[in-house]
Amino acid sequence: MQQAVSLESSVLVLNKFFMALHVISAKRAFTLLCKHIAEVVSVDEGKYNSYNFESWRDVSSYKVSLGLTDDDTTSWVKTVSFSIEVPKIIRLLTYDKFPQSSLKFNRRNIFARDENKCQYCSKRFPVSELSFDHVIPRAHDGKTTWENVVCACTECNKRKGGRTPEQAGMKLTRIPVKPKHSPVLRLKLRFEKYESWKQFLDEAYWSVPLK
Template identity: 60%
Template sequence: MSYESQSGLNCSVLVLNKHYMAIRIIGVKRAFSLLCRDLAEVVSLEQGSYANYDFRSWCEVSQFRRRFEPDGHDWIATVNFYVAVPRIIRLLFYDRLPRNDVKFNRRNIFARDRNRCQYCGKHFPTTELSLDHVVPRSLGGKATWENIVCACTRCNVRKGGRTPKQAGMDLFRQPAKPRHNALVHVHLGHARYRSWKQFLDHAYWSVELK
């Protein structure tokens, strides 16, 4: 597989229900599976408005874009041609509303804190961050949104099994449960996902990552 195709497979696709409400984010393979089975269509931003394509039409449009806009898309190579990776697809037969819950897991905590140590305030790669109990478990602290924060190794060691006050350390921001999925903000930071913004209305920020 070419590097270009591998890069394309690493992209994310926003999924809308049939009423154009954002419901989740999925991988490219899953998106193409839905398109090939005629369970979804591509929604493409074109000169400020959105156009809809079934899979066959999208393949045809891709040939034109490959020729004239090769740098404007991520690509997947088939045996005979390239297909542009869609940014948004719409499910044709699914009308359920998006979930309103944000899962309490490591990925969402890192996203909420935006990979920033909540003690020194510096950004770090995920591999250099850990999760810290603000009130340590030894002192009765629970694993909750309000008591878990990202911390770099240095700050985590310095704090040890103490509260921030005992350690003479201040929190960068008081932890709380997100009202929406912070992973959406992470994606919107990339130019390739800016076409999502219109569909991510405040009432539908709870996009579940699958």
């Protein structure tokens, strides 16, 4: 179980010029490292160190020999022959495109924006127990946009049905808006584990607290 959780850990991806692009799973990051498409970027006391897959495995083995695997800010993956630390940041060696200026409207970003909270009862739920809700129902010409879609738990979604919140006697906890910055990144930056990401992100991602 822990192995599966570690493989789903978040890894920040940088382009060739050390500019943040997006966040991927550790499983995907290891695939890129094994193919030598990317390298690990480790931030140690303000200094950047780069490692390919083999040298990162050696560093991980050294940490294991010193018993440095119980740190709450790190995740580990065990194989038959060795254990390897999940990198927090990787850099694509030849990808020279710049980050997208527009924020994608998708399930992941909506849930991150709303912090996995139902926007009607204010309770936080696992992603598997949340769904999209159109504030103004599509049957009433409601659009699938940042300003009209929110997280809703199964119970509240069922209660609201195909009605507006007013018709259902329900109230939104906050008005939905399009985020100015990636909600996934801002949500991750709440945790000490991803402190090193700040080196590569504009201060706007983390200087304003989430509400």
